[in-house]
Amino acid sequence: MASVKINASKTITSILLGIFSAVFLLPLIWMVSAASKLEKDVMSFPIQWIPKHWNLISNFKAVWFGNVPFSLFYFNSLKLSVLMTLATLIFSSMAAFAFTKLHFRGRNVAFGLLLSFMIIPSEATLVPRFLILKWLHLYNTHAGLILMGMFSIYFTFLLRQFMMSIHNDYIEAAKIDGAGYFLIYWKIMLPLCKPILATVGIIKFIWTWNDYQNPLIFLISKKLYPIPLGLQLFKNDYADNYAILMMGSLSAIVPLLVVFIVLQRQVIQGISLGGVKG
Incomplete structure (x- = not known):
């Protein structure tokens, strides 16, 4: 009897989660549908989830081989995101x-001082960073953006909290x-930190x-623009063509989906491992 109640509870939970998942996926489904339609069919009511007239290839060509260098923006975003x-x-x-x-004098004080910098909003440091990049002759370069984004206090904190759970016996051995x-x-800590590294x-x-x-602040040349700025230029040229805009937006989120799909196993393993430790 108890097993029947448990199975019924799991079934109800699965159905509810499925419904919530479908609701959250509706904007993405509509984006895919709109990117496959003719412009005149995008705003038709009621919504045509499956297009009557497919225009997927033409919209794809307009995005990737049109007047706006979308492929260049794509490459710039991949370059910046991967390197950072x-x-x-x-x-x-x-x-x-x-x-x-590592045990050294002032370690906790140094870490506390480092964490205190998290209260400073990034907007408050725009002018100092601008002046520093100008002084280093890195303004309007990808190297300047990478230099600013290569270290993170927040991620250092996350990684430190995870490493604290790793027993020191490994290091002593x-x-x-x-x-x-x-x-x-390199050989011990990083392999043990795969779940948190995947999350970060x-x-x-x-x-x-x-x-x-x-x-927007540190780049001037359009040939250096990443996807967010490129989409803004794209929007200026195709402000009234929602089918092409949706195709551009859909193309822009593909790498995010790929990264999540590739690394989700490590993240789930980390959650499971944390549950067992707890």
Whole structure:
């Protein structure tokens, strides 16, 4: 009898979750539908979820081979997002390892001082960062954006909290075998931190891919624009053509879906591992 109640509860929960998932996916489904239609059919009522007249290929060509260099914007976003994500994973994990497993005078004070900088909004540092990049001759370059985005206090904090749960016996055993700190970090800590590294990688990639403010302030040349600024130019040329705009927006979110699909297994493993530890 108890098993029947449990199965009924799971069935009801699955149905409710399925309904909520469908509701949350409706905007994406409408975007895919609109990107496949003729312009005159996009705003038709009632909504035609399955287009009567398919125009997917023409909309695709208008986005990728039209007047706006969409492929260049795409490449710029991929370049910035991948390099910033990799740099953040490396530098933030190294900092977290130092604040967690290395013992030096003033470690806790230094970490507390580092965390205090989180209360400063990024908008308050726009002018100082602008002046620094001008002084370094990195204004209007991708290198300047990457330099500003390669380290994160927030992700250092997340990685440190995860590393604190890793027992020091691993490090002591490695020291006995003659391993140095870098080898311990590279061969022991990073493999054990795969779940949190995957989580940080997803969040950082999404933040960088969707970043509008920093490219707007620190880039002038249109050939350096990433997707958010490129879509704004795209909107100016196709302000009334929602089918092409939806195709551009749909193309812009594909890398985000790919990154999440690739790394979600590590994230789920991390959640499961945390549940077992708890």
